Amino acid sequence: MMKTTITTLFNTQYPVVQGGMIWVSGWRLASAVSNAGGLGLIGAGSMYPEVLREHIQKCKKATDKPFGVNVPMLYPDIEQIMDIIVEEGVKIVFTSAGNPKTWTQFLKAKGITVVHVVSSVKFALKAEAAGVDAVVCEGFEAGGHNGREETTTFTLIPMVKEKVRIPVIAAGGIGSGRGMLAAMVLGADGVQIGSRFAATEESSAHANFKQTIVDVKDGDTHLTLKELAPVRLVKNKFYQQVEELYQNNPTIEDLKELLGRARAKRGMFEGDLADGELEIGQIAGIIHEIKPAKTVLKDIITEYNAVKESL
Amino acid sequence: MMKTTITTLFNTQYPVVQGGMIWVSGWRLASAVSNAGGLGLIGAGSMYPEVLREHIQKCKKATDKPFGVNVPMLYPDIEQIMDIIVEEGVKIVFTSAGNPKTWTQFLKAKGITVVHVVSSVKFALKAEAAGVDAVVCEGFEAGGHNGREETTTFTLIPMVKEKVRIPVIAAGGIGSGRGMLAAMVLGADGVQIGSRFAATEESSAHANFKQTIVDVKDGDTHLTLKELAPVRLVKNKFYQQVEELYQNNPTIEDLKELLGRARAKRGMFEGDLADGELEIGQIAGIIHEIKPAKTVLKDIITEYNAVKESL
Numbered sequence: 154m155m156k157t158t159i160t161t162l163f164n165t166q167y168p169v170v171q172g173g174m175i176w177v178s179g180w181r182l183a184s185a186v187s188n189a190g191g192l193g194l195i196g197a198g199s200m201y202p203e204v205l206r207e208h209i210q211k212c213k214k215a216t217d218k219p220f221g222v223n224v225p226m227l228y229p230d231i232e233q234i235m236d237i238i239v240e241e242g243v244k245i246v247f248t249s250a251g252n253p254k255t256w257t258q259f260l261k262a263k264g265i266t267v268v269h270v271v272s273s274v275k276f277a278l279k280a281e282a283a284g285v286d287a288v289v290c291e292g293f294e295a296g297g298h299n300g301r302e303e304t305t306t307f308t309l310i311p312m313v314k315e316k317v318r319i320p321v322i323a324a325g326g327i328g329s330g331r332g333m334l335a336a337m338v339l340g341a342d343g344v345q346i347g348s349r350f351a352a353t354e355e356s357s358a359h360a361n362f363k364q365t366i367v368d369v370k371d372g373d374t375h376l377t378l379k380e381l382a383p384v385r386l387v388k389n390k391f392y393q394q395v396e397e398l399y400q401n402n403p404t405i406e407d408l409k410e411l412l413g414r415a416r417a418k419r420g421m422f423e424g425d426l427a428d429g430e431l432e433i434g435q436i437a438g439i440i441h442e443i444k445p446a447k448t449v450l451k452d453i454i455t456e457y458n459a460v461k462e463s464l
Numbered sequence: 465m466m467k468t469t470i471t472t473l474f475n476t477q478y479p480v481v482q483g484g485m486i487w488v489s490g491w492r493l494a495s496a497v498s499n500a501g502g503l504g505l506i507g508a509g510s511m512y513p514e515v516l517r518e519h520i521q522k523c524k525k526a527t528d529k530p531f532g533v534n535v536p537m538l539y540p541d542i543e544q545i546m547d548i549i550v551e552e553g554v555k556i557v558f559t560s561a562g563n564p565k566t567w568t569q570f571l572k573a574k575g576i577t578v579v580h581v582v583s584s585v586k587f588a589l590k591a592e593a594a595g596v597d598a599v600v601c602e603g604f605e606a607g608g609h610n611g612r613e614e615t616t617t618f619t620l621i622p623m624v625k626e627k628v629r630i631p632v633i634a635a636g637g638i639g640s641g642r643g644m645l646a647a648m649v650l651g652a653d654g655v656q657i658g659s660r661f662a663a664t665e666e667s668s669a670h671a672n673f674k675q676t677i678v679d680v681k682d683g684d685t686h687l688t689l690k691e692l693a694p695v696r697l698v699k700n701k702f703y704q705q706v707e708e709l710y711q712n713n714p715t716i717e718d719l720k721e722l723l724g725r726a727r728a729k730r731g732m733f734e735g736d737l738a739d740g741e742l743e744i745g746q747i748a749g750i751i752h753e754i755k756p757a758k759t760v761l762k763d764i765i766t767e768y769n770a771v772k773e774s775l
Contacts, residue, residue, distance in 0.1 A: 274682045274749070293604065294616040302683035305605040305616040307637035307646065308746040312682045315750060326618035335618065335646040338771060371585045371623045372613035402713040435619040438585070439626060460649060461775050 155454075158320040159343030162266060162286055163245060164219050166190030167454060168343030169333070170289075170322060171350045171446070173223020173247055174297065174432075175199035176422040177358045178350075180208040184215035185355040185446035190454075194247060198225040199418065202233040209241040219245060221266075226251025239263050250298065250382075253283035268322065272300025277313045277321075288317065289345050292325030296348050296434035299376055299383045307339065314340035328436040330456025346453075348434040353446040359424030362431060369437040380405050381412065387431035391416065466765075469631040470654030473577060473597055474556060475530050477501030478765060479654030480644070481600075481633060482661045482757070484534020484558055485608065485743075486510035487733040488669045489661075491519040495526035496666040496757035501765075505558060509536040510729065513544040520552040530556060532577075537562025550574050561609065561693075564594035579633070583611025588624045588632075599628065600656050603636030607659050607745035610687055610694045618650065625651035639747040641767025657764075659745040664757040670735030673742060680748040691716050692723065698742035702727065 159168040171178065171186040173194030183193030195212060197205045205222070212220050222243050224234055227250045235256060238246060246260055249270035260267045261284060269280040270289040277288050290313045292306030293299060304312070306325040313321055323341035327333055328349035336344050351358050352366040369387060376385045377395055386392050398411055412430075420429020444452075470479035482489065482497040484505030494504030506523060508516045516533070523531050533554050535545055538561045546567060549557060557571055560581035571578045572595060580591040581600040588599050601624045603617030604610060615623070617636040624632055634652035638644055639660035647655050662669050663677040680698060687696045688706055697703050709722055723741075731740020755763075 292616065292618065293614075294619050303604075303686065304682050304746055305603065305618060305637060307603065307617045307643065308605050308749065309682065311640065311642060311747075312749040326616060329622065331622060331650055332618065334775075335649040338646040338649055338775075339642055371615050371620065375614065435615055436622075438619065438623040464645075464649075464772050464775060 157337075157342045159287065159322060162320060163192045163221075165192050167450065168322075169450060169453065170194065170247075170343060170345040172324065172345050172347030173197070173221070174347055174351055176418055177356050178223070179357040180212035180215060181355040181357065182350060182353065182446060183208075183220050184212045185353070186350065186450065187212075187216045187218040187220040189447040189450040190218075191450050192245070193220045194223045195220070196223050197234055198223065198228065199422075202230050202237055205234060206237045206241060209237070209243060213241070221245030221247055221268075223247040223249065225249050226255060231256075235259065238265070247289065248285075253280040253285055257283045257285055270324070271313075272309070273302045273304060274312050274316050277317050281317045281319050285319065287320040287322060287342075288313070289322045289324050290341075291345075292323075293376065294385075294435040295325030296374065296385050296437075297432035299385055301379070301383060303376070306336065310336060310339040310341050325434065326436045328434075328440055330453045330458070331460050332436065333453055333457050334460050348437050349440055349449055349453075350446060351433075352437075352440050352443050353449055354443060355446045358421050361424035361426050362421045363443050365426060365431055366433055366437045366440055367442060369433055369440075371435065371438040374433055374435055374437070378408060378412065381408055384430070384432060385434065387433050389420075389429075389431055390427040391420070391430060468648075468653045470598065470633060473631060474503045474532075476503050478761065479633075480761060480764065481505065481558075481654060481656040483635065483656050483658030484508070484532070485658055485662060487729055488667050489534070490668040491523035491526060492666040492668065493661060493664065493757060494519075494531050495523045496664070497661065497761065498523075498527045498529040498531040500758040500761040501529075502761050503556070504531045505534045506531070507534050508545055509534065509539065510733075513541050513548055516545060517548045517552060520548070520554060524552070532556030532558055532579075534558040534560065536560050537566060542567075546570065549576070558600065559596075564591040564596055568594045568596055581635070582624075583620070584613045584615060585623050585627050588628050592628045592630050596630065598631040598633060598653075599624070600633045600635050601652075602656075603634075604687065605696075605746040606636030607685070607696050607748075608743035610696055612690070612694060614687070617647065621647060621650040621652050636745065637747045639745075639751055641764045641769070642771050643747065644764055644768050645771050659748050660751055660760055660764075661757060662744075663748075663751050663754050664760055665754060666757045669732050672735035672737050673732045674754050676737060676742055677744055677748045677751055678753060680744055680751075682746065682749040685744055685746055685748070689719060689723065692719055695741070695743060696745065698744050700731075700740075700742055701738040702731070702741060
């Protein structure tokens with residue numbers, strides 16, 4: 154048991170949230186993390202509304218512990234998604250990619266705890282003003298979509314903590330007990346962990362993608378496609394094509410055309426390592442094996458306690 | 465007193481190194497940091513050889529504590545610089561921007577402790593193989609020149625620590641006792657601090673530049689000029705000109721022409737905030753006042769101990 158404002162807010166054993174990643178975080182991963190004492194999140198960003206409903210229902214059957222749903226607000230069926238979340242009695246929602254004003258009061262009025270993902274002090278303050286219960290502050294090293302300011306976890310956490318009063322969850326670069334403790338030392342009240350949970354047995358990622366997380370070393374990922382929405386990707390064949398296109402001064406339309414549709418699904422869910430989009434964080438360099446989610450969380454907490462004791 | 469492999473290596477009271485920054489780190493700053501119990505570094509990168517000799521001589525008079533010199537190895541007068549370092553009896557040299565093989569054995573043969581600055585695991589291993597005594601691992605958030613891999617401090621430190629046996633000094637994003645402790649938790653044996661020491665009374669930076677460090681907020685710096693040598697700059701008028709040039713698919717020659725000569729001197733030493741190059745790290749967002757170097761170090765150690773106790 155470890156008490157922080159985040160364990161109190163979510164009623165979890167540990168202040169550890171599993172990132173609600175597209176194509177990776179279904180009910181199996183979310184319920185495994187929640188059952189192990191963290192907060193599991195279902196990633197709605199890659200689900201049709203009725204698919205999300207099915208995942209929520211299965212998650213409720215698989216755990217009696219708190220879990221949540223991560224919702225990118227740019228989602229086309231956003232209204233339907235929010236209605237399903239309310240109908241199914243989800244108690245915790247993480248919102249991202251959009252204005253926190255749009256949905257926070259709607260969700261709060263239904264008794265739902267709302268957390269918003271930000272990558273700068275400015276948006277942390279906006280989220281606080283919109284009435285969210287906590288913010289996830291995600292640094293430049295995180296996999297997938299990322300902030301335009303390119304502020305790293307090491308500097309973002311203390312800068313946000315100086316300005317906001319609500320609890321802060323650090324994200325980006327955290328994959329071990331040392332990382333968790335370092336984030337707490339910098340001022341975080343809890344942590345969100347993505348890549349490390351993507352490489353678990355319960356993750357719905359394709360086996361090829363999980364193995365790529367294990368194989369990736371430092372310098373193997375890069376933040377690109379900044380003119381669309383900045384995203385950290387593995388430097389695979391698709392990434393090389395993007396870089397080649399950049400040599401020819403592309404328009405935004407050129408970039409959109411190359412990106413096409415369903416690249417992320419192709420890479421992370423279907424396992425096409427050459428032509429798919431592979432969203433992995435820099436910390437994958439210290440991820441060396443695929444483990445059950447419960448073991449991941451247990452190892453993190455064990456290391457956290459051991460390093461803390463050693464100080 | 466705080467004992468780590470770094471305090472033993474340098475024979476200092478604290479495992480804190482002041483970054484050897486161009487135009488900022490003369491004998492006044494270096495001796496003030498050394499007298500306060502850290503390791504002060506003279507930044508040779510902006511000094512003609514005889515100017516460096518003068519700074520070393522003045523530093524020896526101003527402190528009887530250990531101090532060192534930081535030498536970017538691409539320096540045109542590098543042989544003269546190394547001869548002066550040996551002649552003046554400097555005991556500690558930090559090398560950067562070049563191959564650690566070139567000078568390490570020469571310096572070691574003279575009894576000099578050698579530390580090399582790297583930004584990736586690959587170069588940390590090369591430095592270790594070249595026989596250096598320690599590495600500085602500098603993350604993406606650091607001000608000034610920076611690695612091509614864009615690996616952040618939060619992820620670089622644990623990735624390097626897994627692979628090398630020599631002591632690791634964390635740099636980039638550290639400006640407080642919390643930051644120092646977080647770096648040590650991630651596995652660092654010591655820390656190097658730049659921007660925070662640039663905004664001290666003893667720094668030779670122009671008053672305008674010092675005030676800019678105090679004024680800068682999150683998102684106000686950016687890593688640019690990657691085709692020449694990646695450098696983190698404040699987004700001032702000169703930076704805007706660079707960004708405008710990028711809209712026109714510039715050649716490397718175009719970029720070199722815009723950069724011209726002595727931009728860094730103009731900005732940081734002469735205080736031209738519009739047309740100068742202003743090298744500042746992301747952590748400047750938590751730097752709010754210009755203080756004596758001794759106070760900076762004392763405040764960092766006090767906070768470090770307080771946060772450690774509170775865990």
